[in-house]
């Protein structure tokens with residue numbers, strides 16, 4: 277059985293007994309699980325930044341990143357409601373199911389977007405607010421409304437949207453942008469292709485049905501497997517930049533090397549998966565599914581290492 281169909285969707289994942297169905301729909305519009313990792317990378321940028329920030333202001337800054345990412349997700353769901361209806365993974369989303377009217381979702385997303393940027397400006401500074409606004413605009417206009425439906429490079433370029441939060445967190449404290457947050461940007465930027473292309477290998481039929489030009493649809497599974505390995509190598513190189521630049525200590529350095537080895541092993545297994553002449557998996561894409569899950573743990577652990585390294589350094 278295809279696990280895209282059997283996997284619990286956002287709509288299935290009730291916050292048990294704490295929220296009514298309607299509140300849950302509005303919450304799910306914000307893509308809360310994606311937001312949780314986005315926020316973690318933003319919090320890391322804030323945590324390692326030089327200088328002082330009042331804990332309450334830090335909380336507000338992190339909240340603004342969460343609300344902005346959620347708001348961008350809501351606008352993404354509004355815009356993509358036609359293709360979301362065609363894909364099994366997204367078919368239960370609240371706009372597709374008619375539980376939230378499209379215009380309400382759009383209004384919700386726009387209000388939260390402006391509120392998060394204005395609050396970030398008032399609570400911290402113009403640089404953090406400007407980069408926050410840029411990341412919303414990048415995700416909504418560049419990725420969702422333009423690249424996603426027009427080029428298989430959508431993820432490579434559009435991935436920048438999700439890479440800004442470490443810069444935003446850092447800027448919230450310092451009011452400027454340093455070398456370390458730029459390196460963290462590069463890491464998330466290069467992490468996004470293997471993260472997403474692993475998923476796209478086993479969601480390929482969904483994307484083909486919806487007419488979305490994701491890499492396995494346009495260039496085939498074999499090419500996508502090679503690109504996953506290529507970007508994992510580039511990602512590993514980027515994670516070693518702070519080591520070379522002596523920006524980090526042993527906790528980060530050792531963690532990065534171990535996590536990179538893990539990612540390279542998973543990607544290699546995707547490349548070597550048993551497949552037919554076109555590169556389509558004969559194992560129900562087991563290695564690709566494992567690699568997608570590993571990508572989430574990888575980023576969370578790498579950013580945890582960044583924070584612990586800063587704490588003990």
Ligand code: HEM
Pocket residue numbers: 283309310311313314317365419430431434435436437438439464468471472475572575
């Ligand atoms: C353009 C960039 C990105 C694309 C296209 C993308 C795509 C996706 C897709 C389609 C899923 C859904 C998987 C599913 O429901 O089975 C997903 C899951 C996820 N993504 Fe990404 N992603 C991107 C960037 C990011 C970033 C920057 C982060 C965090 C830093 C992130 C964190 C997550 C998490 C935590 C999940 C798991 C959510 C769940 O369990 O439902 N993604 N991603």
Ligand SMILES: CC(C)=CCC/C(C)=C/CC/C(C)=C/COP(=O)(O)OP(=O)(O)O
Pocket residue numbers: 307310314341344345346348349352356366408411412415420424437438441
């Ligand atoms: C601070 C800020 C605004 C950050 C933006 C972070 C962010 C939301 C990054 C993109 C993450 C993501 C879920 C992309 C998938 O879009 P998709 O439309 O391809 O996935 P879908 O098919 O699940 O909707």
